[in-house]
Amino acid sequence: MKVESAEFVKSARASGDFVRDGRPEIAFVGRSNVGKSSLMNRLLGRKGLARVSSTPGRTRLVNYFLVNRRFWFVDLPGYGYAKAGKDERREWAALADSYFRAGGAEDNRTRPLVVMLVDGKIGATPLDAQAYEYLASLGVALVVVATKVDRIPRGKRAAMERGVRETLGLEGEAPLIPVSAHSGDGMQELWSAVARHLEQSAQ
Numbered sequence: 001m002k003v004e005s006a007e008f009v010k011s012a013r014a015s016g017d018f019v020r021d022g023r024p025e026i027a028f029v030g031r032s033n034v035g036k037s038s039l040m041n042r043l044l045g046r047k048g049l050a051r052v053s054s055t056p057g058r059t060r061l062v063n064y065f066l067v068n069r070r071f072w073f074v075d076l077p078g079y080g081y082a083k084a085g086k087d088e089r090r091e092w093a094a095l096a097d098s099y100f101r102a103g104g105a106e107d108n109r110t111r112p113l114v115v116m117l118v119d120g121k122i123g124a125t126p127l128d129a130q131a132y133e134y135l136a137s138l139g140v141a142l143v144v145v146a147t148k149v150d151r152i153p154r155g156k157r158a159a160m161e162r163g164v165r166e167t168l169g170l171e172g173e174a175p176l177i178p179v180s181a182h183s184g185d186g187m188q189e190l191w192s193a194v195a196r197h198l199e200q201s202a203q
């Protein structure tokens, strides 16, 4: 996909602020530090763009980037950072829930494609498994990506993928794309999944 334009448009903190303009949405979800900003920047070919999400005060917001004036990249807050307590976890769940479940007759919105990121070097954690179970229960389109694969020797990547599948309970046919924001591995495959979603949304 050729990215002609990509711009940060707004941050939302509650359901009333979410964008409802009928454009398709690609939502990025993952643990803090999983490589989400780096991946979004790499996909968009814009170095500092998604960093806005990790500036203080923006980390708990839903950030919207308009791509090619045609669809949204939606950056959801990272979950499970080291010091997160129960309250913060609840806060994340409440925001995610209001983002994913918002809807209704008046809601001009198509179902998002969710790109869930798992750290390929660390592997899937129990928190990732919980997040995956939650996302799968919503019935949204899901693509799991394993990040930072440049840090894994090629000979060990298949074992990493098996481990991630097992921890998440990912079925054989469910997509798992190894990616690296540094080397560019997996970018084409991920863009293809996005393009397929955009086509389906247009029908």
Ligand code: GDP
Pocket: 030, 031, 032, 033, 034, 035, 036, 037, 038, 039, 054, 078, 147, 148, 149, 150, 151, 179, 180, 181, 182, 183
């Ligand atoms: P976020 O908190 O999920 O937005 O994560 P960041 O994109 O800020 O990345 C967290 C850390 O992982 C940073 O130190 C990045 O440099 C590093 N990182 C991100 N993507 C990659 C990657 O593809 N390969 C490697 N080796 N490191 C990465």
